[in-house]
Amino acid sequence: MLRVGINGYGTIGKRVADAVDAQPDMEVAGVAKTRPNFEAKQARERGFDLYAAIEDRADQFGEAGVETAGLVDDLVAESDVVVDATPSGIGAQNRALYEEHDTPAIYQGGEDADVADVSFNARSNYAEAEGADHVRVVSCNTTGLSRLLAPLQEEYGVEKVRTTLVRRGGDPGQTGRGPINDILPDPISIPSHHGPDVNTIFPDLDIDTLGLKVPATLMHMHSVNVTLESEPDADEVRDVLAGQSRIMVLDKDLGIKGTGPLKEYAKDMGRPRGDLWENCLWGESVTTVGRDFYCFQAIHQESDVVPENVDAVRAITGEMDAEESVATTNDALGL
Amino acid sequence: MLRVGINGYGTIGKRVADAVDAQPDMEVAGVAKTRPNFEAKQARERGFDLYAAIEDRADQFGEAGVETAGLVDDLVAESDVVVDATPSGIGAQNRALYEEHDTPAIYQGGEDADVADVSFNARSNYAEAEGADHVRVVSCNTTGLSRLLAPLQEEYGVEKVRTTLVRRGGDPGQTGRGPINDILPDPISIPSHHGPDVNTIFPDLDIDTLGLKVPATLMHMHSVNVTLESEPDADEVRDVLAGQSRIMVLDKDLGIKGTGPLKEYAKDMGRPRGDLWENCLWGESVTTVGRDFYCFQAIHQESDVVPENVDAVRAITGEMDAEESVATTNDALGL
Numbered sequence: 001m002l003r004v005g006i007n008g009y010g011t012i013g014k015r016v017a018d019a020v021d022a023q024p025d026m027e028v029a030g031v032a033k034t035r036p037n038f039e040a041k042q043a044r045e046r047g048f049d050l051y052a053a054i055e056d057r058a059d060q061f062g063e064a065g066v067e068t069a070g071l072v073d074d075l076v077a078e079s080d081v082v083v084d085a086t087p088s089g090i091g092a093q094n095r096a097l098y099e100e101h102d103t104p105a106i107y108q109g110g111e112d113a114d115v116a117d118v119s120f121n122a123r124s125n126y127a128e129a130e131g132a133d134h135v136r137v138v139s140c141n142t143t144g145l146s147r148l149l150a151p152l153q154e155e156y157g158v159e160k161v162r163t164t165l166v167r168r169g170g171d172p173g174q175t176g177r178g179p180i181n182d183i184l185p186d187p188i189s190i191p192s193h194h195g196p197d198v199n200t201i202f203p204d205l206d207i208d209t210l211g212l213k214v215p216a217t218l219m220h221m222h223s224v225n226v227t228l229e230s231e232p233d234a235d236e237v238r239d240v241l242a243g244q245s246r247i248m249v250l251d252k253d254l255g256i257k258g259t260g261p262l263k264e265y266a267k268d269m270g271r272p273r274g275d276l277w278e279n280c281l282w283g284e285s286v287t288t289v290g291r292d293f294y295c296f297q298a299i300h301q302e303s304d305v306v307p308e309n310v311d312a313v314r315a316i317t318g319e320m321d322a323e324e325s326v327a328t329t330n331d332a333l334g335l
Numbered sequence: 336m337l338r339v340g341i342n343g344y345g346t347i348g349k350r351v352a353d354a355v356d357a358q359p360d361m362e363v364a365g366v367a368k369t370r371p372n373f374e375a376k377q378a379r380e381r382g383f384d385l386y387a388a389i390e391d392r393a394d395q396f397g398e399a400g401v402e403t404a405g406l407v408d409d410l411v412a413e414s415d416v417v418v419d420a421t422p423s424g425i426g427a428q429n430r431a432l433y434e435e436h437d438t439p440a441i442y443q444g445g446e447d448a449d450v451a452d453v454s455f456n457a458r459s460n461y462a463e464a465e466g467a468d469h470v471r472v473v474s475c476n477t478t479g480l481s482r483l484l485a486p487l488q489e490e491y492g493v494e495k496v497r498t499t500l501v502r503r504g505g506d507p508g509q510t511g512r513g514p515i516n517d518i519l520p521d522p523i524s525i526p527s528h529h530g531p532d533v534n535t536i537f538p539d540l541d542i543d544t545l546g547l548k549v550p551a552t553l554m555h556m557h558s559v560n561v562t563l564e565s566e567p568d569a570d571e572v573r574d575v576l577a578g579q580s581r582i583m584v585l586d587k588d589l590g591i592k593g594t595g596p597l598k599e600y601a602k603d604m605g606r607p608r609g610d611l612w613e614n615c616l617w618g619e620s621v622t623t624v625g626r627d628f629y630c631f632q633a634i635h636q637e638s639d640v641v642p643e644n645v646d647a648v649r650a651i652t653g654e655m656d657a658e659e660s661v662a663t664t665n666d667a668l669g670l
Contacts, residue, residue, distance in 0.1 A: 162627070164499040164558040166518055166547055183501055183549060183556040184593035185631040190622040208624055210558045210631070212501055214518060214549040221518040223499040223545045223558070258519035287525040289543055292497070296520040296545070 003029040004313055005079030005103075007053065007072055007094060009039050011171060012108060013085030015306045017048060018272060020083075022332040023310060025319065029079040032072040036064035051075040053086075076101045081313045084108065091115060095134065104132070106312045109139025109197070109305065119200035121146040122311035122329075123246065126322035129315035137308045141165055141220055142197040144279050144299035147246050148224065149202060152293065155240050157229030159291070161207035164223040165194055171302055172217045179215050186213040219259040219276070220299040228291045237293060238286040245330055246307065247297075248278040249286075256282075259298050266300075275303035277335050307333060338364040339648055340414030340438075342388065342407055342429060344374050346506060347443060348420030350641045352383060353607060355418075357667040358645060360654065364414040367407040371399035386410040388421075411436045416648045419443065426450060430469065439467070441647045444474025444532070444640065454535035456481040457646035457664075458581065461657035464650035472643045476500055476555055477532040479614050479634035482581050483559065484537060487628065490575050492564030494626070496542035500529055501556040504548050506637055514550050521548040554594040554611070555634040563626045572628060573621040580665055581642065582632075583613040584621075591617075594633050601635075610638035612670050642668060 004020045006013050009031045020026045030049035033040045034057060043050050049069040052058035061068045069075075076082055076097055081104050084091040088110030095115060098105040107115050116136035118128045124146045129135045138146065145163065152158055167186070170177025186192075192211030199205060242249040250256050256265060267274040281297040288294075307329045314325040329335075339355045341348050344366045355361045365384035368375045369392060378385050384404040387393035396403045404410075411417055411432055416439050419426045423445030430450060433440035442450050451471035453463045459481045464470045473481065480498065487493055502521070505512025521527075527546030534540060577584040585591050591600060602609040616632040623629075642664045649660040664670075 160627075162497060162560050164501075164545075166499075166501055166549065168518070179593060179595070181551050181553065182593040182595040183503070183551050183554070183633070185556070185558075185617055185620055186592075188587075188592070188617050188619045188631065190620055190629045190631075208560075208627065208629065210629060212556060212558065212631075214501070214551065216516050216518050216550060218516065219518070221520070221547065223547065225497050225543075225560075252523075257523070258514060258517040260514070260517040282520055282523050284523045285520055285525055292495075292543065294525045294543065294545060296523065296525075296547075298518070 002026045002313060002317060002319070003078065003080045005029040005032070005075045005082045006085060007032045007075065007082055008085035009033045009043055010085065011173070011302050012305065013083070014039055014043070015273065015275065015303055016083050016085055016309045017043070019306050019310050019333060020313070023328065024332060025328070026313065030069055030075045032075050036061045036066040040066050073097065076103050079103055081106065081316055083309050083313070104316045105134055106309055106316070107134065107136040109137060109142060111136055113197070113200045120308065120312050120315065121201050122308050122322060122326050123147050123244070124150045124201050126311065126315050126325070129312060130318045132316055135312050135316055137305050137312050138197055138201060140299055140301040140304050141194050142201070143305050143308055144222060144297060145194065145198050146201045147244065147279050148241070148297065149198070149205065149226070151240055151244055152226055152228065153202070156232055158205060159227040159229050161205060162225045163207070164210045164212065165192065166212050166214055166221040166223065168216045168218060168220055168301060169213050170217055179213060181215055184213040186211050216259065218263050220301055221259065222297045222299065224295050224297065226293040228293055231291050232288060234286050234288045237288060238283055241281060241286065245326060246278045246335070248280050249283045250280060252284050262298055273303070275306070276300035277303050277307050277333065279304070307335065337361045337648060337652060337654070338413065338415045340364040340410045340417045341366045341420060342410065342417055343420035344368045344378055345420065346508070346637050347640065348418070349374055349378070350608065350610065350638055351418050351420055351644045352378070354641050354645050354668060355648070358663065359667060360663070361648065365404060365410045367410050371396045371401040375401050408432065411438050414438055416441065416651055418644050418648070439651045440469055441644055441651070442469065442471045444472060444477060446471055448532070448535045455643065455647050455650065456536050457643050457657060457661050458482050458579070459485045459536050461646065461650050461660070464647060465653045467651055470647050470651055472640050472647050473532055473536060475634055475636040475639050476529050477536070478640050478643055479557060479632060480529065480533050481536045482579065482614050483576070483632065484533070484540070484561070486575055486579055487561055487563065488537070491567055493540060494562040494564050496540065497560045498542070499545045499547065499558040500527065501547050501549055501558065503551045503553060503555055503636060505552055507552045514548060516550055519548040521546050551594065553598050555636055556594065557632045557634065559630050559632065561628040563628055566626050567623060569621050569623045572623060573618055576616060576621065580661060581613045581670070583615050584618045585615060587619050597633055608638070610641070611635035612638050612642050612668065614639070642670065
């Protein structure tokens, strides 16, 4: 069994812990947290060993009646792989800790690409992470784009990608974020960082991205244009996309008009926390005009990178190839 | 003096009435309204003659203490031109009334293009409306796109337009509209109606548009891509756009990040009702990548067609050419 430590137990970390716990070949070595908040308490409820991420604050856990098993150093020492799910920028600061213990580490997409030897998306470049000590799972939006672009690239060739990302202002739990009643170009300058980030996965791809932020919390929305190198009809492309294990092509009959009903659908399916690990792509929106492909897809910012983190653990160890790992992850999650 | 009747005194009609009233060569013959609501009362406050739009409901005005000058038939009979600013679909029903009185009529973009002999944008095809009996001013979004595309077409040639329109869910006064906390592909199918509508102004243009609806009320936002036929640098294109009288290029120094501060700016400028008649285009967003042009522009759905309606009145009568009319309209409005 691979022992996986999770440093950071917030939006991503807690989901990765549950996903690791569900795998047949992995176990959670423990989770590290800076404060004894509701998530720390829930970690203990789930039976995960809890480690204090900041030595100076370790006492707070005992005072709050939350049992810890030690400090984050101990967790890193006894893990085969660590998933760093700390806030943007903290992962880079933690790199020295992982190096000290010679523990391979997986970082999140909020870190700069140079934190790691390789940026990772299971569908696109799984094998590149084999044997790497530092791997970065790209952000939710870059993951969503990579999953879509990999099959289009393979089947039809991609001449150019132009995509507008209409981003949620904050997650449902981030009460301090905005905007309220506004539509913000974000950033105002073009391209947004997403295009260059996709290039960490597809180095030669010609891609321009534009970002906006709106008063919504549930999911991101991508308005996608890809100029292909050939001229498939829309039905054919829709079938290719529906055949991808991490793209859910939404039938018109479902009557799902936006991200609200999508999340409701996830909850009705019994998904933990109402998560949508797949790209959610409207079948009706798949359109071709000559060599131009268009579609809308929604991306669940809190969860779509979760299965990618699980696969990254296996990619590093070389235990399974991409196909086997993705199938194992999906099967364990019920995806 | 051209006597202009305005049938429909809601969001667009009341603004057109004020704009007509401000012109040196026009006067408001009167305005027609279905109900004696707050807008009807304000019309009287402003000194406009008020006509009942529905005979069966004419008594309601007297009962509410709002004086009328007659029925809409009377208004049409004594107007040189009528601007129909009734809700979508009602304009087409009213066409017979205007024909009966042989009064030229201007319709709004909510009507199907075939309601009129010509679809109109002052910057793009002013002269086509000369002598027409029925002219349709295209919708707010189509107006915004036409104003942007006309100079790009003239200066650089346009190979293809791909634009995502992130639309406000409803106007500030439309309390019954949504969405709340959602991002809706709207329509889910591609293209949205905007591309074909732009083709009523530029018949040969290759354009694909995608529509979304978000929880905001202030303005629409366009994420624009235009593949040009040449390769200008961004500064040059920015200068061309800044030279257009109905495009406001926003300097970075203004510190305007979204539609909220934009509307605040309009109010600080003393604009009536905080209106923004121009396309509001972020200078910082003007980008060229090879032959690909990108930008963000915000469109004030309640007011950008107002100067176009004024120009359409003159275009029909042939009283002025495009340049003189646009200059006169802008000058009278303080634009």
